[in-house]
Amino acid sequence: MTDKTSSKAIPESDKTGMHAKRGVLSVIATLWFAILSALIFFPIFAGLIASFRPGRELIRRGLSVNLDISTMNLNNYNYLMSGNADSQKYWMWFRNSLYLTLLTTVLTLLVCYFVAYGITMYEFKLKNLLFFLVIATMMVPFEILMLPLYKEVINLKLIDTTAGVILPGLCAASTIFFFHQYMLSLPKELLDAGRIDGANEYYIAVRIMMPITKPAFSAMAILTAMGSWNNMLWPLLVYRSASKFTLTIGLNTLLTPYGNNYDMLIAGSMMAIVPILILFLAFQRYIIDGMTAGAVKG
Numbered sequence: 001m002t003d004k005t006s007s008k009a010i011p012e013s014d015k016t017g018m019h020a021k022r023g024v025l026s027v028i029a030t031l032w033f034a035i036l037s038a039l040i041f042f043p044i045f046a047g048l049i050a051s052f053r054p055g056r057e058l059i060r061r062g063l064s065v066n067l068d069i070s071t072m073n074l075n076n077y078n079y080l081m082s083g084n085a086d087s088q089k090y091w092m093w094f095r096n097s098l099y100l101t102l103l104t105t106v107l108t109l110l111v112c113y114f115v116a117y118g119i120t121m122y123e124f125k126l127k128n129l130l131f132f133l134v135i136a137t138m139m140v141p142f143e144i145l146m147l148p149l150y151k152e153v154i155n156l157k158l159i160d161t162t163a164g165v166i167l168p169g170l171c172a173a174s175t176i177f178f179f180h181q182y183m184l185s186l187p188k189e190l191l192d193a194g195r196i197d198g199a200n201e202y203y204i205a206v207r208i209m210m211p212i213t214k215p216a217f218s219a220m221a222i223l224t225a226m227g228s229w230n231n232m233l234w235p236l237l238v239y240r241s242a243s244k245f246t247l248t249i250g251l252n253t254l255l256t257p258y259g260n261n262y263d264m265l266i267a268g269s270m271m272a273i274v275p276i277l278i279l280f281l282a283f284q285r286y287i288i289d290g291m292t293a294g295a296v297k298g
Helices: 002-009 012-050 055-061 077-080 084-120 127-139 142-155 162-169 171-181 189-196 201-212 214-230 233-238 247-252 264-294
Strands: none
Touching: 002 233, 012 264, 055 127, 055 264, 077 084, 077 189, 077 247, 077 264, 084 127, 084 171, 084 247, 084 264, 127 171, 142 162, 142 233, 162 264, 171 214, 201 214, 214 264, 233 247, 247 264
C-alpha cells in the first residue's frame, strides 16, 4: 500500500525526467568505460601484432596497430617452440613462474585465512589494536620496506631461495582485510554449533567455516596469483642464479647493452599473458561473487 501510494504521488513529468536523467548517465558511463577499455586494450593489441613481425620492425616502426600482412608471420612463435638454447631458457623461466605463483597463492591464502579467522571469530585483549596494525601496513609503500626486508632475508640466509621470495609477503594485509570483511557476514552461531557437537577449534575452522568462505578464497586466489605472476622487483633482488629466474626477470635479461632479442621478447611477453588470461576468464565470476557476498551482513 505504501509503495503504491508513494509511486502515485510522483508526477508523471518528474518520472519522465528521472528516466531521461538515468538514460543520459547510462550513456555517459558506457562511453567512459568504452574509452577506458580502448586505452587498456591498445597496448595489448599492438604487442600482439608486433609479436607476428620480426624484431627489426619493432625497432624501425615501434608499436603500431597497422596490419601490414606482408611483414607478419609465425617465426617468433616457432622460435619459442624450436627447442634451442633460448627456447629452453624461456620455458624454464615459465615453469619457475608457475611454481612460484602456485606456491605463493596457496600459502598466502592459508596464512591470511587463519589470521583473519582468529581476529574475526574470537574475542581477546588488544584485538582491535592488532587488526589496526595489520591494516596499517597497507599504507606503507613496498619501496620503504624493501631495504629492511632485504637485510632480514640476508640475515636469515634466504638469498637465492624460493622461501626468501615468498616469506616476506606471506601475510598480505589486503588479503587479511578482505577475509575479515567477508567473515563479518558469517554467523558466529556456527562455531557454537560445532562446539556443541564436540568439534575442536581446528575442525571448525577448516571443515565448517572454510567451505563457507569459498567465494572469498576464489576471488583472492585470482588476485594473489596475478600479483605473484607479474611480480618482478622482489624476485630480482632475492634470486642470484639464472636457473631460478622467473619469467618477468628472464624477459628483462633479453635487453642488454650488447644486443636485444626482440623476436623472443615480444612473443614471449604475449605468451606470458595466456595463463593469467585463462585464469581470469575461467574464474571471473568468482571475483564478483567474492567481492559482493560479504557486502551485506546477515
